[in-house]
Amino acid sequence: MPVTDVTTDPEALTMTLTAEFVASPQRLWEAFTDPRQLERFWGPPGYPATFTEFELAPGGRARYHMTSPRGEQYHGVWEFLVIDGPRSFTVLDSFSDAEGRVLSEMPTSRMVFEFEETASGARLTNTTSFDSAEALEQIVAMGAVEGSTMALDQLDRVLEGLRAYAGGKGTQTEILDDTHVRITRLIDGPIDLVWRAHHEPELMKKWLLGPDGWRLAVCEVDSTVGGRYQHVWEPVGDTEGERFGFDGETLFIDAPRRVVTTEHMTGTDFPSTLNDLNLYEEDGATLITLLIEYPDSQTRDMVLATGMTDGMEASYARMESVLAAV
Incomplete structure (x- = not known):
C-alpha cells in the first residue's frame, strides 16, 4: 500500500x-x-x-x-x-x-x-x-x-506499466473495505476484443464457463442502459451440480472502457451486487478491473468462500485462448 x-x-x-x-x-x-x-x-x-x-x-x-x-x-x-x-x-x-x-x-x-x-x-x-x-x-x-x-x-x-504490474499473476482479488472487492486480470489482447468477449453471446459461450465441466446454456445480453441480461450455467456429462444463473440490469456504459451492471442470483431472494467493469489497454494487453459492491461484509465473505477467484481465473485463461483465435 x-x-x-x-x-x-x-x-x-x-x-x-x-x-x-x-x-x-x-x-x-x-x-x-x-x-x-x-x-x-x-x-x-x-x-x-x-x-x-x-x-x-x-x-x-x-x-x-x-x-x-x-x-x-x-x-x-x-x-x-x-x-x-x-x-x-x-x-x-x-x-x-x-x-x-x-x-x-x-x-x-x-x-x-x-x-x-x-x-x-x-x-x-x-x-x-x-x-x-x-x-x-x-x-x-x-x-x-x-x-x-x-x-x-x-x-x-x-x-x-501493465505487463510488469499484472503480467503472469493471474486473477487477483483484493478486499478494499467491508463491501467492496476489486478483481484484476491482465489479458494478452486488445481492448476491443476483450470488450466484445464481455458482450457478444457467441464469444461469451466459449469462455465464460468457470471450472471445466460446465457450459453457459443461456446467454442473453442487452448492453444498453436499462437493458437486462441473463446467464444460466449447467453441468455437462458426469459433472455434479445443479443448473443456476444470474440476471441483472445495465446501469452505465462507456464502450469499450466501462460498464456497470447489477447482478442477482436468479430464483433467489439474495440481494444484488453492483459490478463495475473497467478495461484499459497498454502495449497490446488489456487490464480487466472488476469492482464488486456487496450489500454487507457477510455476503462478501460468503461469495469469496465459494472459490470465485479460481473459477474466474479458469474463465479468463480460457478467454485468452478464445481471443487468440479470433
Whole structure:
C-alpha cells in the first residue's frame, strides 16, 4: 500500500498525505502532470476521473469530473499557482459545475504536491490547506481521507506499466473495505476484443464457463442502459451440480472502457451486487478491473468462500485462448 500516512491538523487547517513509491521523482512528476496518466488513478475505485482540460502553467486550469457507477458526474477545477518541475506544483482545488464554474458554497483548498527522492524511490507529500476548521471537517466527512488513500493506491499500476504490474499473476482479488472487492486480470489482447468477449453471446459461450465441466446454456445480453441480461450455467456429462444463473440490469456504459451492471442470483431472494467493469489497454494487453459492491461484509465473505477467484481465473485463461483465435 503506497500511502503510509494521512494526518489532519485542525489547528494548522491542513490534511497531509504521504505515500512511498518505487519510482523516481521524475516518474511521479510525469504521472501527476500527464492528464491521461493522472485520470487512471486520481478518482477512487468506482469513481474514475476524466480530465477535459489541462494547462500546466501558472494561471492555467485543469478541469475534471468523476463518474459514479450509476453515471452521476462530480466536477472539479484546479487552478495552477506554482510550477516547479519535477519537484512540486501547487493548485487551488475547487468544486465546480459541468461548465467549470466554481461552486462558491463548497470549500476551495490549496494543494501542494511535492516529490522527493528516497533510498528506495520517491516520496509524495500532498498537503491540502483550508480556510477554516469547518471546511476541513466538511471535506473529511465527505470521505477525503479514504478516497485519497484508495485513489493513490492505484498509482503503482501506472508507474510500473501493465505487463510488469499484472503480467503472469493471474486473477487477483483484493478486499478494499467491508463491501467492496476489486478483481484484476491482465489479458494478452486488445481492448476491443476483450470488450466484445464481455458482450457478444457467441464469444461469451466459449469462455465464460468457470471450472471445466460446465457450459453457459443461456446467454442473453442487452448492453444498453436499462437493458437486462441473463446467464444460466449447467453441468455437462458426469459433472455434479445443479443448473443456476444470474440476471441483472445495465446501469452505465462507456464502450469499450466501462460498464456497470447489477447482478442477482436468479430464483433467489439474495440481494444484488453492483459490478463495475473497467478495461484499459497498454502495449497490446488489456487490464480487466472488476469492482464488486456487496450489500454487507457477510455476503462478501460468503461469495469469496465459494472459490470465485479460481473459477474466474479458469474463465479468463480460457478467454485468452478464445481471443487468440479470433
